[in-house]
Amino acid sequence: MNDLPLTLQTLMAGALAKHAARPAVVVDGTAWTYGDLDRAANRLAHALLALGVAPGTPVALMMSNCAEYVVADLAVVKLGAAKVPLNDMLSPGEATYILRDSGAVVAVASSSQLDVAMSCLRAGEALRTVVALDADEAPPPDALPWSTALAGRSEDPPAVEVSATDVGLMLYTGGTTGRPKGVVHLQQQLALNLLAHRIETEIRSEERLLLSSPLPHSAGFLLQTALLAGAVSHVERGFDATAVLRAVTEEGVSFLFMVPTMIYRLLDRAAEGAWDLSSLRTILYGAAPMSPERLAEGLDRFGPVFMQLYGQSEAPNFITRLTREAHVTDEQHRHRLRSCGQPTAMAEVRIVDEDGRDCPAGAEGEVVARTAYTMSGYHGLPEATARTLQDGWLRTGDIGYLDEERYLYLLDRKNDMIITGGMNVYCSEVEAALREVEGVAQAAVVGVPHPDWGEAVVAFVVASEGVTLDETEVTRQCRGSLSAYKRPKAVHQVDQLPLTVYGKVDKKALREAWQAMAG
Incomplete structure (x- = not known):
């Protein structure tokens, strides 16, 4: 057969x-x-x-x-x-x-x-x-x-x-x-992933999507989902809040995919004029949670249209999903807005301690997931693959907990990742680039809260002996090796980097130092 x-x-x-x-x-x-x-x-x-x-x-x-x-x-x-x-x-x-x-x-x-x-x-x-x-x-x-x-x-x-x-x-x-x-x-996992997108996004044949984030990222998965469903996709070369609102009003766009920063811009622009948003059925967001205040504002202005995804490149986009129905602000359920939802139809999620044992509900640990579409591995990196894929489970590197109803709450990122404007920035990558700058002896990078971007990349550097570093010049020298969104938004020269009792850079102390400087 x-x-x-x-x-x-x-x-x-x-x-x-x-x-x-x-x-x-x-x-x-x-x-x-x-x-x-x-x-x-x-x-x-x-x-x-x-x-x-x-x-x-x-x-x-x-x-x-x-x-x-x-x-x-x-x-x-x-x-x-x-x-x-x-x-x-x-x-x-x-x-x-x-x-x-x-x-x-x-x-x-x-x-x-x-x-x-x-x-x-x-x-x-x-x-x-x-x-x-x-x-x-x-x-x-x-x-x-x-x-x-x-x-x-x-x-x-x-x-x-x-x-x-x-x-x-x-x-x-x-x-x-x-x-x-x-x-x-592999092909079979990609096909299953596409079917999972169709299930979880609930995209219908009469849907009109607007995609303005880069197609080489998550938007490309949604484009394929729309094609599978027989829907229409309006593909924009970049994000413009006014253009989005106009498309909803004039073209009947019903589905938006955005990172929180884009939604904040949309909310600000929507408050400035009269728009017909009656066609809007879904605003799917991911990469970072929305602030509770702005999410409440969005629900008030756009209605019950929000849906959140949580996934990784290793298990694209859908490990958990926070449904429209879970986006509520009543006293009994509003805590769920801090979560990224429950495991999706083709995924399982566990929280494990450092020894790989399951943690009880409410206890913090590493998020591990098993999906029908997990990667086969990292290209040419067998050791990294073995560390990440263990007994069929994906070690996400994220720290969080599951509540009694299996809603997942993320607390931190074990792999030291910053999410700025919906884009992933790994501290180690930025630190490596900073150490290549002439006059930089040591470097440490942290993510700090930012009202628009979610987090901003901030660097602390120790100069080589007898050198006084210029912040602008340090950032300029990173241009050849780092994308614009990965470059530090601020560079602070310090005499030494704080260390934990284990001899590692104390990034909690660096964040506290930044808070003190920020007032």
Whole structure:
């Protein structure tokens, strides 16, 4: 018996055929039907096939939000290739490392990342071809223009057999080593993850989504979910609160995905004018909890539309979910707003102590999870994989507790991660960059509360003997190795870093020092 393999290819093929005549995405005012996307993706898939791309082959998508990203994403799905998504917020150093570490053989790049892609191509390593999106300026002669790649290609689906065990995604995330780690996902787990997104988001065929955060991150999973459901996605190149409210009012947008910082901007703008928000059904948020005060304000202004997700790149987006029904402010249940919800349909969650034993309800410990879509491991990092995946359970590195009703409350991040504006920043990565700055002998980084970004990155540095450091110059020298959101918002020079009794940097003392300085 030949069973149909559970892959992204099989799921998406059915959706594209079923909804061929319906609108699928709207980008820059232009609507694409499912049929339009299907045909364009087939043409690109045939081009990639001719370039040597096969199931499991790493293909880098180096683009900001645009229609070509959607087409390229689907082309990779059709071939069962391994998508390596990079957004244009990455520094050149980060993007170069990811291209080399992943072993991507083809990169599809927009102008903002074309220079990095071409540098890797000319270095003569794994990367063999760079497909450059069409722009006003002609691409370099050793790049393959997008229009040329698609010219004359068949609009029929490529005849490629994809296995459930083929690598389908290499999603790079920061880590305690200071280098991004490639989180590897196989086709079957990606298909199950897509089905989990469909269940948990409750996206319907009549839905209109607005996606303005980077598609190489969580928004890309939601785009695929919308396509599977037959919904319409309005893809924006960036976030603008007025544009979002206008889309809800004029286009009937019903589903928004945002980080808390974006929701705060939306609330402020909504208070300044009259908008028809009656179509709005869901505001899905994640990456960080919302402040209780602003969440209450949001419920009052937008109604019971909020839904929170908690996940990791290792188990994308849905380990727990705080439902719309749980977003209530009455005295009996308002404490749940501090949680990130209960385990999802395809996930289990436990809290364990340092010896791996289960903690009772209310007791703090490390959050461990088991899902149907947990990563297979970290690319080329067997030791890191073994530390993170233990007996089928994902060690999240987050500290929290479960209450009697199995609502999960996060307290801290064991792996010392800062979440600023919905983006993950690992202290060790920033500290490593700071130590490369001339005159810096020691460095420690902490996250401090920020009214808009949730947390801000603050650095404490010890200068080399006889050196007086300039804050602006320290930050400037980090530009080549750190993205803008990872760079410290403040740098404080200190004579020495405080230590715990165990000889480790006392970051609690540093936060207290910052509070004292902030008044």
